[in-house]
Amino acid sequence: MPNVLVLGGSGYLGLALSKSLVASGNYTVWGSARTPEKGKLLALSEISPVEDDITNAEILSTIIIENDINVVVDTTSAYEHAMQILEGVTQAAKTRRDTLAKENFIGPKLGFVYCSGTWVHGSPSARVSDLSPVGTTVSKGKPATPTAWRAGHEQAILAARDVLDVAILRPATIYGRGSWIWNTWWEPVLKAKQSGNNSEAIQIPADVQARSPTVHVDDVAAGFHAAIDRIDGGLGAWPVFDLVTETVGVQEVTEAVKGAFEVTAPVEYTGTHGNPFFEALSLVSKTEAGRARTVLGWEPRRTEFILNIPVYVRAWEAAQ
Numbered sequence: 001m002p003n004v005l006v007l008g009g010s011g012y013l014g015l016a017l018s019k020s021l022v023a024s025g026n027y028t029v030w031g032s033a034r035t036p037e038k039g040k041l042l043a044l045s046e047i048s049p050v051e052d053d054i055t056n057a058e059i060l061s062t063i064i065i066e067n068d069i070n071v072v073v074d075t076t077s078a079y080e081h082a083m084q085i086l087e088g089v090t091q092a093a094k095t096r097r098d099t100l101a102k103e104n105f106i107g108p109k110l111g112f113v114y115c116s117g118t119w120v121h122g123s124p125s126a127r128v129s130d131l132s133p134v135g136t137t138v139s140k141g142k143p144a145t146p147t148a149w150r151a152g153h154e155q156a157i158l159a160a161r162d163v164l165d166v167a168i169l170r171p172a173t174i175y176g177r178g179s180w181i182w183n184t185w186w187e188p189v190l191k192a193k194q195s196g197n198n199s200e201a202i203q204i205p206a207d208v209q210a211r212s213p214t215v216h217v218d219d220v221a222a223g224f225h226a227a228i229d230r231i232d233g234g235l236g237a238w239p240v241f242d243l244v245t246e247t248v249g250v251q252e253v254t255e256a257v258k259g260a261f262e263v264t265a266p267v268e269y270t271g272t273h274g275n276p277f278f279e280a281l282s283l284v285s286k287t288e289a290g291r292a293r294t295v296l297g298w299e300p301r302r303t304e305f306i307l308n309i310p311v312y313v314r315a316w317e318a319a320q
């Protein structure tokens with residue numbers, strides 16, 4: 001069984017992925033955790049906790065070598081340390097390669113799967129896919145400000161293919177269970193429900209034309225799982241995949257959430273107030289996941305986001 005280390009293993013996506021890998025019976029899984037409580041959460045799910053500082057390249061490299069890790073997955077939000085994480089993984093791969101080379105042996109490359117996001121496409125002027133360049137002068141959209149650096153980081157990962165087998169997965173806006181990213185749009189509706197005031201307008205900090213790409217957290221985990229299954233040569237020449245199930249407009253989402261909360265107050269879309277995160281949520285998505293379906297064999301199972309939104313809203317409310 002290959003050994004997989006999930007960085008961010010105790011996070012929203014990292015935990016869903018780690019559990020999926022364990023449940024398959026095909027992988028032994030390690031996960032990073034920053035507190036003993038989160039370490040315990042991982043251990044309970046048969047995931048070996050790593051509580052060292054994985055943002056330190058030396059420490060990360062040692063963890064990979066000592067635990068004989070075959071694939072590392074970066075699902076952290078340690079954005080300012082992304083380069084050190086890549087350095088640690090690359091360093092481990094070179095150490096392993098050079099050790100074997102001394103005995104005239106070769107071995108498989110270390111695998112590295114990176115979690116990016118569809119916000120790197122921005123609001124493109126026309127339909128795009130994961131084959132469309134992002135962050136360049138010929139790109140059809142400009143990456144959302146909070147993820148502008150990611151276009152360059154994706155390139156750094158692709159450039160490390162001489163020592164690593166890599167995959168870059170770009171989830172859309174994720175829903176299901178905690179659904180934390182939807183707080184900005186859903187909290188004002190929850191507050192209206194709690195106040196019982198159905199006459200005052202609910203103010204949503206979004207552009208009225210916002211159109212969000214969406215995907216369920218379990219389907220994102222399945223996409224990463226499929227990429228890990230194929231990491232040693234099964235991903236083709238361009239191992240970059242957008243994971244999107246459907247795109248939905250902010251008005252449709254808000255009306256569905258109002259219905260779930262039985263709120264009838266009117267809604268005012270107040271724009272993004274110069275807030276880069278609100279701006280990113282207000283992008284107009286024009287990407288889809290054709291290549292994930294054909295190359296990864298990805299079959300998202302959780303569709304009909306709007307139809308099923310009462311379930312997701314109740315789970316989100318329970319997580320508040």
Ligand SMILES: NC(=O)c1ccc[n+]([C@@H]2O[C@H](COP(=O)([O-])OP(=O)(O)OC[C@H]3O[C@@H](n4cnc5c(N)ncnc54)[C@H](OP(=O)(O)O)[C@@H]3O)[C@@H](O)[C@H]2O)c1
Nearest residue numbers: 008010011012013034075076077078117171172173174181
């Ligand atoms: N959620 C979405 O809708 C969405 C959509 C597209 C892309 N993404 C990307 O998916 C990745 C995971 O997001 P998520 O929603 O799962 O977020 P999350 O629940 O906040 O998980 C992030 C994980 O990273 C860990 N982490 C953060 N800073 C760290 C540091 N300095 N050192 C070590 N670990 C650190 C966190 O540890 P703690 O638990 O200890 O804080 C947590 O385990 C991110 O890169 C995000 O940009 C998310």
